[in-house]
Amino acid sequence: MVVLLKLPPFVRQTLLRLVLAGLLFWSSIAAMLPTLPLYIAEKGGTPHQVGFVMGAFAVGLICSRSWLGPLADRQGRKITLLIGLAVAAIAPLFYIVSHNLPLLVAVRLLHGVSIAGFTTGYMALVTDIAPPAHRGEIIGYTSLVHPIGVALGPSLGSWLQMNYSHSWVFIVASSLAALGFMAAAGVRVVNIPQDSGVSRPEKTLFWRLLLSERLRIPSLVMLSVGLTFGTIATFIPLxxxxxxxxxxxxxxYSVAAIASFIGRVATGSASDRWGRGIFISASLACYVVSMVLLAQAQTPLEILWAAILEGLAGGVLIPMVAALMADRSTIDERGRVLSLSLGGFDLGMALAGPLLGGLIDPLGYRLIFRMAALFSLLGLTCFLTASSKSLPDSLRFALGMGRDRYAL
Structure with a gap:
């Protein structure tokens, strides 16, 4: 925390406003996690249709990242942040009047834009501000808004749904995001000197970046985790x-979020000393074990152990990949690089519901959690063997015994 006190006062104020906006945003999103699948089922959705509707959220994410990432580089991070918060405030109200599956799909597509805009703007602003020597630490602290919001939101959503109605869940979610918009509207743009000798954003095509060696494997890892997380987000309530x-x-979700909080606090500054690789590998291993536990869980305690491991995994992985991508990018392409790497996660979430929902009736929920464990295991294998310029370099980096050879 000492490094935050050393930042200029106006930078600390910017970070404070960002943190407040982040807490409100993630509380809004998370309030619907335990209730929305049940709401869709009440509207007549089968497990497969619930997966399809929930997956539409990530489709909106993917489609919007292709223009929000470049927008963050051209027009500034704040505009994408505000777009995300504005959509998060508007979309929940449309659920109230959506009484059939096609309308719910349309609203989910729109709602997906919220996370694309918010995460791109938020992470790019934070990484712009953070001194490179303390980048992992500051990203770790500021990313705590996610587990805190996801700890508070589900409990709030479940309470509102049980004591009032689904409509009140959506109204409160909308209000939280609107408050976040007001907090973010006061963010001062921090002018960071541009790197010299690098191409401007418009000179590199957005999707072409995905083919670069520095970005390809982290995006594949995020795809594997997106498939795993999409399975959890869609099918745990059912x-x-x-x-x-x-x-x-x-x-x-609340227990997972508390574990996520602990993981982020414990690993942020450590990654600045020991590298990002060992923490990414450990988080992927936690995902594998968590899904295996879910697949065989018979008691509430076993469910909670799976939640703890899943929370630790997600809490470490997302900020570590964000820090890794910041290490591997110049400032004038950072919005696009972060957007693309996180886009792998979006694609996984989009595929998980429709891909696995159709298997529930013949195979059951437990098998799809075993498949989710396999997705994470494949991500771990890719990272161990191909995260750097050669197999030996990859193993050293992924096990914390070597530097990142793609870092700029």
């Missing part, structure tokens, strides 16, 4: 209801 386990989905 799995708990189907198995009649004496635990709420909201508690699962």
């Amino acid at each position: 799995f708990i209801a189907a198995e009649r386990l004496d635990i709420s989905a909201g508690l699962f």
